[in-house]
Amino acid sequence: MKETGPLNAILEIKGLKAYYETIKGYVKAVDDVSLRIKSKTAVGLVGESGCGKTTLALAVTRLLPSNGRVLGGSIFFNGKDILSISEEEFRKEYRWKKISMVFQGAMNALNPVYRIGDQIAEAIIRHENVSKDEALERAKKLLSLVGIDPKRAKSYPHELSGGMKQRTMIAMALACNPEFLIADEPTTALDVIVQAQVLKLIKSLQQELGLTLMLITHDLSVVAEICDYAAVMYAGKLVESADIVTIYKNPLHPYTKGLVNAFPSIRGEKKQLVSIPGAPPNLLNPPSGCRFHPRCPYAMEICRREEPELVKVDGDHQVACHLVSR
Ligand code: SF4
Numbered sequence: 001m002k003e004t005g006p007l008n009a010i011l012e013i014k015g016l017k018a019y020y021e022t023i024k025g026y027v028k029a030v031d032d033v034s035l036r037i038k039s040k041t042a043v044g045l046v047g048e049s050g051c052g053k054t055t056l057a058l059a060v061t062r063l064l065p066s067n068g069r070v071l072g073g074s075i076f077f078n079g080k081d082i083l084s085i086s087e088e089e090f091r092k093e094y095r096w097k098k099i100s101m102v103f104q105g106a107m108n109a110l111n112p113v114y115r116i117g118d119q120i121a122e123a124i125i126r127h128e129n130v131s132k133d134e135a136l137e138r139a140k141k142l143l144s145l146v147g148i149d150p151k152r153a154k155s156y157p158h159e160l161s162g163g164m165k166q167r168t169m170i171a172m173a174l175a176c177n178p179e180f181l182i183a184d185e186p187t188t189a190l191d192v193i194v195q196a197q198v199l200k201l202i203k204s205l206q207q208e209l210g211l212t213l214m215l216i217t218h219d220l221s222v223v224a225e226i227c228d229y230a231a232v233m234y235a236g237k238l239v240e241s242a243d244i245v246t247i248y249k250n251p252l253h254p255y256t257k258g259l260v261n262a263f264p265s266i267r268g269e270k271k272q273l274v275s276i277p278g279a280p281p282n283l284l285n286p287p288s289g290c291r292f293h294p295r296c297p298y299a300m301e302i303c304r305r306e307e308p309e310l311v312k313v314d315g316d317h318q319v320a321c322h323l324v325s326r
Contacts, residue, residue: 017072041213055068077180203225
């Protein structure tokens, strides 16, 4: 697959294959994906559950579960191939220090028996040579940065609302001043008002701290809210990527069009929302040719036989569909 995305990349993924080994064979969760993410931008990685978004993020942070295998490709961070270095070097130099992650379901990730200030301080002490007092001071500043009164550093997780827990997890992810933040479905368990507040916070932190953000979500409206670019994944493949306006105004891949049509708008004409028929395929035995063909209203004979290549349409806009590449 060709390289995709803007130049001046902080993260460059080339032909990545991240599979899960099972007794029935390999689940091809990320299958030959290439993606470039420009420094200090916000990129939304979008797609239905099970399309490989989280696996891609876990491969970047080298946190795949024990049956996860990277069977091909490379990941460059600021030009350094981070899959070829030792786990020791990655843990010391990259994970949390340069590349950090807010995990899915993070609100349940706080330790219930430790005060939140201590938990953030511990993350700092693990990666930096600082005293406990210094780390606690930094933890308070981080809490303040995410809009929590520093006095709450003495609170236990059960004393916080859902939104405050999520803010605490974001503070923890920022503890070692990373350059690159991955947020995996950071607002899924929150109500819409708190969701909007947390998204606003993530966007303002990204801009204030000059972070590069990879936001993983199944919700295109979340991407519209805070991202500059969108990369759409389907069944382990990258099917379209472009700046956010192009994705909304001129989506070319039928799957992206389906996502956009399923997205309600409070402005403009009222329109009927259309869901994408069918379900994503089993990635143990993905469909031949284009993996979207069993659900695609435009599927042709070639789609069942040949996998479409990702082709550049215009600027940063890239699409993998025979309708475009014919
Ligand atoms: Fe549909 Fe064919 Fe395009 Fe796949 S390649 S999205 S099946 S038209």
